[in-house]
Amino acid sequence: MEFFTSTEFYCLAMVVAIALIGLLMGQSPQKPAETYITQLFTTVAQSAENDMVKLSVMPDHTVLLTRDGIVGSPDMGINIVAEVVGDKVKIVEKRASQATLSGSTAQVPLHGTAQLNFLRHGHYSVRYESEITGAWGMLTLSMVEGSIRSAELRL
Numbered sequence: 001m002e003f004f005t006s007t008e009f010y011c012l013a014m015v016v017a018i019a020l021i022g023l024l025m026g027q028s029p030q031k032p033a034e035t036y037i038t039q040l041f042t043t044v045a046q047s048a049e050n051d052m053v054k055l056s057v058m059p060d061h062t063v064l065l066t067r068d069g070i071v072g073s074p075d076m077g078i079n080i081v082a083e084v085v086g087d088k089v090k091i092v093e094k095r096a097s098q099a100t101l102s103g104s105t106a107q108v109p110l111h112g113t114a115q116l117n118f119l120r121h122g123h124y125s126v127r128y129e130s131e132i133t134g135a136w137g138m139l140t141l142s143m144v145e146g147s148i149r150s151a152e153l154r155l
Contacts, residue, residue, distance in 0.1 A: 040078040045109040054150040067112040093130040
């Protein structure tokens with residue numbers, strides 16, 4: 001019983017306690033990133049709008065992305081590339097190709113929509129970046145039917 005009152009015992013107990021606290025407080029492993037690509041369907045807008053993005057949760061729990069403020073050719077292809085890591089979503093708007101289909105060079109305001117069907121129930125922090133306009137914005141989104149969040153993009 002002399003061991004339980006010795007200095008060695010208390011030093012060993014302290015090392016074990018610190019190791020247990022380190023194991024308990026360590027970070028949980030992060031889920032791997034998932035990448036999704038979809039097309040932004042564009043139409044000619046009636047007027048030039050502010051550079052904005054709006055996310056609306058639909059009844060079937062898909063997200064309708066609405067984008068205003070893009071100026072370009074009406075036949076310009078635009079892709080939406082989304083990377084999901086846990087509860088963080090990074091959405092990047094990219095030009096699909098440099099060439100236009102009809103050779104049109106007219107620059108008009110565009111309105112775009114895309115349907116995102118990869119988000120599950122939960123609360124997400126969303127960063128939206130546009131490689132076309134150079135603007136970006138941040139918003140949060142709760143996957144509750146009828147939830148609508150919008151952000152004005154800034155340079």
